[in-house]
Amino acid sequence: MFARVRERFAQLRSAQVTDGAACEVLARVREEIQQELAPVRFTAQAIDQLCAGVKRQVEQVRVAECRIQQIAVDRCGMPRERFVELFSGHETDPDWATARTTASREFWVEPGRCHYGEQGWRRRSAHTSRTCALSRQKIRRGDAVFKPAERPAPSNAAAMISAEMLCDLIAD
Known part of the structure; x- marks a missing residue:
């Protein structure tokens, strides 16, 4: 299952959004990823850890954006x-x-x-x-x-x- 999700995610990353057809491809690939992951269930603790990880990454992105703006x-x-x-x-x-x-x-x-x-x-x-x-x-x-x-x-x-x-x- 995770190999298929990894493959779909690679397709998602490589897709170029240039026109309506590309948007449809992206939507289809996202739907396929969601269907693959639908049976997976996470505990409350796992969800909290995932959310904390995302929050840390968002903060890192904000710091990087502020640094880029400061330089420019x-x-x-x-x-x-x-x-x-x-x-x-x-x-x-x-x-x-x-x-x-x-x-x-x-x-x-x-x-x-x-x-x-x-x-x-x-x-x-x-x-x-x-x-x-x-x-x-x-x-x-x-x-x-x-x-x-x-x-x-x-x-x-x-x-x-x-x-x-x-x-x-x-x-x-």
Whole structure:
């Protein structure tokens, strides 16, 4: 029985919701899982333990979402409304952070010097050694970085953000 449920669950995870037909497939697979598990009975103690486990996982997800928002809004200067707009619907998408870090639009806030709000940045290789604008860690020539891509060149044209550091921040 559990092997069949595992197989159905794998089908559920791999299904892509792109149109009405995919939604029907998902509904059918969910129904099959429910039918397989219908004869299983849990004790009150087992249900309490399962609920406590789900509550812990939900709390872990909330902490991770808050951390992602903190990085995007507080450290990268993304407007909160824009973060909510971009992140909503992608909470369980492990590729969201990668997609955002490789996007052509990034956010840049440098208090006391410049404030660009939304500024175009591109992923490139560092042509010179510099310091990461966010972490202040050393960037060596050839490292993957994000650099401003605006024309005419802005006053922060030489700034770089380490691509590795940005991906690590978002992954935390």
